Structure formats: C-alpha cells, structure tokens
Amino acid sequence: DGRTDFYSLGVVFYQMLTGQLPYRPDRGGNVALRQARDPVPQLPNQFSALQPIVDGCLAKSPGDRFARGDDLRRALAEISTEEIIPNAAVRSEVVTTVEIQLIQPPLDEGSSTRSEIRGRWQTTTPWTLLSRGALAILISVLILGGTWYFIEREPAVANALFSWLSPSDTPSVEEVWNTAEALRSDSNQSLSAIVAGYSRVLEIDPEHVGAQTGLGDAVDAWKGDIREALDAGDLALAEVKLNESFNLDSSDEDLAFLFEDLADRRLAETLLEDARALLQRQGRDNVASSASAIQAYQEVVRLDPTNEEAPAELDRYAQYYADLASRDAVVGDITGAMANMGRASTANPEFIGLDSVREQIQQAATLQAEIDGLLQEASRLRALGSLIDPPESNAAERYQRVLATDPGNAIATQGVSEIIAQVQRRFYDLLSDRDFEDIDRLIDRVVAVGLGEASIAEFKSRYALERERVEQVETLIAVAERMIGQGFITEPTENNAVATLREALRLDPGNNDAEKLLIDAAERLASVAREAHEVGLETEARLYLELALTVRPDA
Known part of the structure; x- marks a missing residue:
C-alpha cells in the first residue's frame, strides 16, 4: 500500500x-x-x-x-x-x-x-x-x-x-535479499517493513524460495509474538501488533481468533477489578457479594486460562467456606455446615481440603436426617414450580447442598437432571418468543445455582446466536424499507428492497414485517403498471406487472 x-x-x-x-x-x-x-x-x-x-x-x-x-x-x-x-x-x-x-x-x-x-x-x-x-x-x-x-x-x-x-537501475536480488534478511533480524523493525523487504525480493524474482518462505515465517513469528504478549498480560503490545497484522492482511483467519482472545482477556481484567472491589468492600463473610465474586473469578478462568490470580482466589474462597463448614459440623449445625460446604464446592469442587470436611460432616449424627429433610424440601419446591427461584429458597439449591455433602446421592443427582431439562424447555420457549429480558434473568439464575457448565455454555451460545440473528433481520428490514421509499424495489439486481427482504425471510421465515413490506413493494410495482397502461405504455405496463407478480404471485 x-x-x-x-x-x-x-x-x-x-x-x-x-x-x-x-x-x-x-x-x-x-x-x-x-x-x-x-x-x-x-x-x-x-x-x-x-x-x-x-x-x-x-x-x-x-x-x-x-x-x-x-x-x-x-x-x-x-x-x-x-x-x-x-x-x-x-x-x-x-x-x-x-x-x-x-x-x-x-x-x-x-x-x-x-x-x-x-x-x-x-x-x-x-x-x-x-x-x-x-x-x-x-x-x-x-x-x-x-x-x-x-x-x-x-x-x-x-x-x-x-x-x-543511482549506481544502477535496479538493485540485484542478492542486495535486496540481504536487506530483507537484515530487517528480519532486527527486533525493532515493524512487520510492515519486514514484509515490504521480502516483497521487494519477490518483485525482482517471483520464484525466490527464500523470500517466499521468509515472508510466511515472518508473519507466523509475528503472530507468535502476539500470543506471547497475550500470555504475558501485555495487552497493549498485543493490540499494537494485532492492528499492524490486520492492516497488512485483514483476511487472515488467525487474527480473528487473536482479536477474540484479546477481547476475552480485556473482559477478564474488568471482571478481576470488579471481584477485587467486592472483596475489599464486603469481605468473604458477606454471602451475596462472595457469590458474585466467585462467579466473576470463574468467568475469568474461562476467559483467560493462563490467569493465576483467579484460581488462587477461588481456592481461598473454598478454604474459607470449608473452614466455616468444619466449625459448623463440630458444633452440630449440620444445616450451616452443608450451606458453607456448598459454597466451598461452588468456588472449587476439586479443592483438596473438601474431602476431609465432607467426612467430618458425614460423621455428624444428624446428617442423614438433614439430607432427608433437604430432599423433601426440594421435592416440595419443585411441585410449587420453584426450580431455581427465588434465591435461597428453590429446589436446585437444596439438591446442590445435598450433593456438596454427599456427591453420590442418587435422588439429588436425578433431581438436578430433571430441573436442568425443565429449565432448558423454559429457555427455548423464551428464545422462541424472543423474550430476551427474561432469558438474561434465567441465565443469571442458572449460573447462580450452579446447574452445570455444559448447560450454561449451551444457553449462552444459543442466546448470542439468536440475538445476532434478530438484530441482522431487523437491520435488513430497516434497509429494505428505506430502499422502497427511495424506489429501489427490484433494481439494482444485487442490492434492492426485494432481495433484502427475501434474505430477511431466509433468516426469519414468516417474519410479519418482511411479509408486509413485500406486499407493499408488489403493490407499488402494480401501481406503476396501471399508470403505464393508462398512458398507453403497454410494454412498460406488462414489465412492471410481471415484476409485481414475481415479488408476490398471490398479490
């Protein structure tokens, strides 16, 4: 360029x-x-x-x-x-x-x-x-x-x-090649300069194998530097290098993944700051703020697997609530012990200190009675429809408390599976109705009660795709409506109102707004055909009538 x-x-x-x-x-x-x-x-x-x-x-x-x-x-x-x-x-x-x-x-x-x-x-x-x-x-x-x-x-x-x-009209291939190699070996050179150096060699000798290989290796090495910067947490440097790569070749699919990784790590940094603020203001003994902080740290782990702070903080939360559960078990507060054990397990179900606390709780004299009571309460809440709501008083949380203490409990495991199935049906009903506000709340509750990473990932993925599809259809309808107003109903061939509306219907079959606009477009074409007929322009009248029937044969 x-x-x-x-x-x-x-x-x-x-x-x-x-x-x-x-x-x-x-x-x-x-x-x-x-x-x-x-x-x-x-x-x-x-x-x-x-x-x-x-x-x-x-x-x-x-x-x-x-x-x-x-x-x-x-x-x-x-x-x-x-x-x-x-x-x-x-x-x-x-x-x-x-x-x-x-x-x-x-x-x-x-x-x-x-x-x-x-x-x-x-x-x-x-x-x-x-x-x-x-x-x-x-x-x-x-x-x-x-x-x-x-x-x-x-x-x-x-x-x-x-x-x-100049001493000669064109430098020799060897001279240009040496210059390109010197640029490549200079760590202070930009990717643009290195690519330009090898490109100059290929301008003189298009078959130069060294330049072809060097060009590809330079681009790959640059992307490797970007990954190293991301892993090192130097997001500013990663963004600078990414932008330079994108300016050179915006079609490189690897860059899309790197940009996505950069965005995830930026979001992870924001979530870390929020979690730190919650911990500083409320401490670990505030159950609500700790639940929010744990959720934020878990999202950081998902977005940035190389992050060391988030897993360490989750371990600290797990240790904190495991200690509370142990103290509750000692004094015979099995309900409190199981609640704190559930919070510790939510923070890190694989935390090494949980097994000993589980054994301690299981040895309590009233453990089985407490489990039975929780299972009965969960069954009652399910009958009332309180699957994941309201907070602290729903069937899912009761089952999770049982499983935190007794991971092999068959009744609780089956109960959670049935709740997941019911919540999935509810999710897809809301998705069909495009009730995005209720979907947001449903996903938040699913995360809060810990219904499983697979379900959460499925909900978030399908929700994101549906939002994107709806927004794309709305944009297409708005563009088509503007085109109709401007008279671009069937022309130009690839960019007209009818083609745009058909694309919207492909994405959202039966969309009422798109169907109405197609009828409007057909009626406008028919109106032009009538006007042409009235002034004796029979050829034009037939043309516009055929266009109207093509758009809406049933109009």
Missing part, C-alpha cells in the same frame, strides 16, 4: 523541519506504542502552515492519509507561506544546482575557526534564525513538491534523474 510510503515521507519531513523524530521512545524504549497511542505531533508555531502536510502523511488510519502524489502536490500548492516568508511561493519544478548553491555559504567561509563560528552564532538575531528556518522549509517543500511532480507527471524525466543518481 503506497500510503505506507506517505507515512515514511511524513517522518522524514517532520525531522527536516524540527530536527527530531515525530515519536520518541518511551521509558521502556518502545516507539511502536507511542506511534499507536499518541496523536500526530504538532509543528512549532513558526511552521504551523505546514501542519496539514504532516497530518496528511502521519495519520493513524491509512484511509486518512494522502492517497496519491497529486493529493500531496495540491496540498503543497494550497499552502500560504505569508506567515513564514513574505512573497514566497510553493514550487513544483525541479530544484536546480544553481538554486541550491545560492543558499550555501561562500567557499572561503569553510575555513572559519570554531570560535569565529561560535561568535557568529551568538550574535545571530531572532529574525535571522526565523529566516534560516523558513529558507530550510522552502527547500524542503521544493524538494517534496518537485519529486512528486516528476513521479506523477514526468515519469521519463524522473527515471532519468534517478538513473543518474
């Missing part, structure tokens, strides 16, 4: 004017992050008239940069330099040797001593400095404008000039 060259040109132009690179390394020596994060730098006030040139070259998005040499030439021509040098003009012709010599000091000045030069510098007036700076700007503009003019308008002259300046 030639707009990458405009970016490089902007860097050179900025350095010509200010004596500095537009982006300097941060404390870690990283320039790429500054380029991706910081805005386009501003020129000093005395050079502000040239800011549009810098903006057009250094824009973050390639689409905002100059697209062609003519665009840059016109921008240079439009600059008013009255604020810099009175009566100056931007030229687009070649700068001659004579003109360059006119602004150089006389040859005899080269023999001046350092003290003389220092003395002259110390006595230089601000106006002299401004004049010299303006003169340097004028030379820069002349060189830029003249170069682009000859590249765009006088290629023959430009080629001749470049031939005179």
Whole structure:
C-alpha cells in the first residue's frame, strides 16, 4: 500500500523541519506504542502552515492519509507561506544546482575557526534564525513538491534523474535479499517493513524460495509474538501488533481468533477489578457479594486460562467456606455446615481440603436426617414450580447442598437432571418468543445455582446466536424499507428492497414485517403498471406487472 510510503515521507519531513523524530521512545524504549497511542505531533508555531502536510502523511488510519502524489502536490500548492516568508511561493519544478548553491555559504567561509563560528552564532538575531528556518522549509517543500511532480507527471524525466543518481537501475536480488534478511533480524523493525523487504525480493524474482518462505515465517513469528504478549498480560503490545497484522492482511483467519482472545482477556481484567472491589468492600463473610465474586473469578478462568490470580482466589474462597463448614459440623449445625460446604464446592469442587470436611460432616449424627429433610424440601419446591427461584429458597439449591455433602446421592443427582431439562424447555420457549429480558434473568439464575457448565455454555451460545440473528433481520428490514421509499424495489439486481427482504425471510421465515413490506413493494410495482397502461405504455405496463407478480404471485 503506497500510503505506507506517505507515512515514511511524513517522518522524514517532520525531522527536516524540527530536527527530531515525530515519536520518541518511551521509558521502556518502545516507539511502536507511542506511534499507536499518541496523536500526530504538532509543528512549532513558526511552521504551523505546514501542519496539514504532516497530518496528511502521519495519520493513524491509512484511509486518512494522502492517497496519491497529486493529493500531496495540491496540498503543497494550497499552502500560504505569508506567515513564514513574505512573497514566497510553493514550487513544483525541479530544484536546480544553481538554486541550491545560492543558499550555501561562500567557499572561503569553510575555513572559519570554531570560535569565529561560535561568535557568529551568538550574535545571530531572532529574525535571522526565523529566516534560516523558513529558507530550510522552502527547500524542503521544493524538494517534496518537485519529486512528486516528476513521479506523477514526468515519469521519463524522473527515471532519468534517478538513473543518474543511482549506481544502477535496479538493485540485484542478492542486495535486496540481504536487506530483507537484515530487517528480519532486527527486533525493532515493524512487520510492515519486514514484509515490504521480502516483497521487494519477490518483485525482482517471483520464484525466490527464500523470500517466499521468509515472508510466511515472518508473519507466523509475528503472530507468535502476539500470543506471547497475550500470555504475558501485555495487552497493549498485543493490540499494537494485532492492528499492524490486520492492516497488512485483514483476511487472515488467525487474527480473528487473536482479536477474540484479546477481547476475552480485556473482559477478564474488568471482571478481576470488579471481584477485587467486592472483596475489599464486603469481605468473604458477606454471602451475596462472595457469590458474585466467585462467579466473576470463574468467568475469568474461562476467559483467560493462563490467569493465576483467579484460581488462587477461588481456592481461598473454598478454604474459607470449608473452614466455616468444619466449625459448623463440630458444633452440630449440620444445616450451616452443608450451606458453607456448598459454597466451598461452588468456588472449587476439586479443592483438596473438601474431602476431609465432607467426612467430618458425614460423621455428624444428624446428617442423614438433614439430607432427608433437604430432599423433601426440594421435592416440595419443585411441585410449587420453584426450580431455581427465588434465591435461597428453590429446589436446585437444596439438591446442590445435598450433593456438596454427599456427591453420590442418587435422588439429588436425578433431581438436578430433571430441573436442568425443565429449565432448558423454559429457555427455548423464551428464545422462541424472543423474550430476551427474561432469558438474561434465567441465565443469571442458572449460573447462580450452579446447574452445570455444559448447560450454561449451551444457553449462552444459543442466546448470542439468536440475538445476532434478530438484530441482522431487523437491520435488513430497516434497509429494505428505506430502499422502497427511495424506489429501489427490484433494481439494482444485487442490492434492492426485494432481495433484502427475501434474505430477511431466509433468516426469519414468516417474519410479519418482511411479509408486509413485500406486499407493499408488489403493490407499488402494480401501481406503476396501471399508470403505464393508462398512458398507453403497454410494454412498460406488462414489465412492471410481471415484476409485481414475481415479488408476490398471490398479490
């Protein structure tokens, strides 16, 4: 993409004017992050008239940069330099040797001593400095404008000039290959520069095996760096590298997965912050906030399996509630012991300390009576329809308490399975009715009572797909309605109201809004046919009537 060259040109132009690179390394020596994060730098006030040139070259998005040499030439021509040098003009012709010599000091000045030069510098007036700076700007503009003019308008002259300046018309394959390999070995180089290096080799020798292999290896290595940055938790660096890869090849399917991984890890960071805040404000003894924190930490583990903080916190919660359960068992509070054991098991069912606490609870004299009571209560709540609601008083939580203490209990296991089946039927009924608000609440309750990761994953996946399908259908209907209003009923062929509505009906068969709009489109075509018939345009009348019948044969 030639707009990458405009970016490089902007860097050179900025350095010509200010004596500095537009982006300097941060404390870690990283320039790429500054380029991706910081805005386009501003020129000093005395050079502000040239800011549009810098903006057009250094824009973050390639689409905002100059697209062609003519665009840059016109921008240079439009600059008013009255604020810099009175009566100056931007030229687009070649700068001659004579003109360059006119602004150089006389040859005899080269023999001046350092003290003389220092003395002259110390006595230089601000106006002299401004004049010299303006003169340097004028030379820069002349060189830029003249170069682009000859590249765009006088290629023959430009080629001749470049031939005179260069030792050879085209570098050898070996020279370009060495340059590409040097870029690849430089850890500070961007992927764009490395790809450009190998691409240059392939321009000269399309069959160059080393360049073909190197190009693929460079892209794969870059994606490997992205994965390493993600695993190391350096999400900012991962995003910068991902964006550069995407700008080079937006069709790479691997990038979609990496972007999804990046989004998951960002969400995991947000959930971690929320869980930390809950723990800091409420502590572990607040049952409601602890349940929310445990749920957040479990979601972090799902989103970012490499995260170490979330599993550690879940273990701490499991240990905390296991200790409470043990104390309850000692004093004979089997109900409290089983409740805390359920919370510990929710935090981490595989926590190594749970087995000993289960044994302790099972040894309590009233354990079986408590289990029987919970099973009876669960059966009663199921009969009332309280499967997962209300909180703390539903059948699912009663069964889970039994299983937390006695994982092999057949009645509780069967009860949970039946509740899952009933909740699934309820979920799909709500999905059919598109009652998204109740679906959100249902999923929250399923997660809260711990009805199994498989069910939760199924609900979330189907729900996301249905929401996406409904939103897509609504968008298609809105577009079709706008097209009908604009008269694009059957034309153009691939982008008209009828084609759009049929796509909506494919996604949502029987959609009333789409059906009504199709009838409206057919009636409009029939109306045009009648009007054509009334004025004697029989050919046009038959055409529009056939179109109307094609859209709705039963209209």
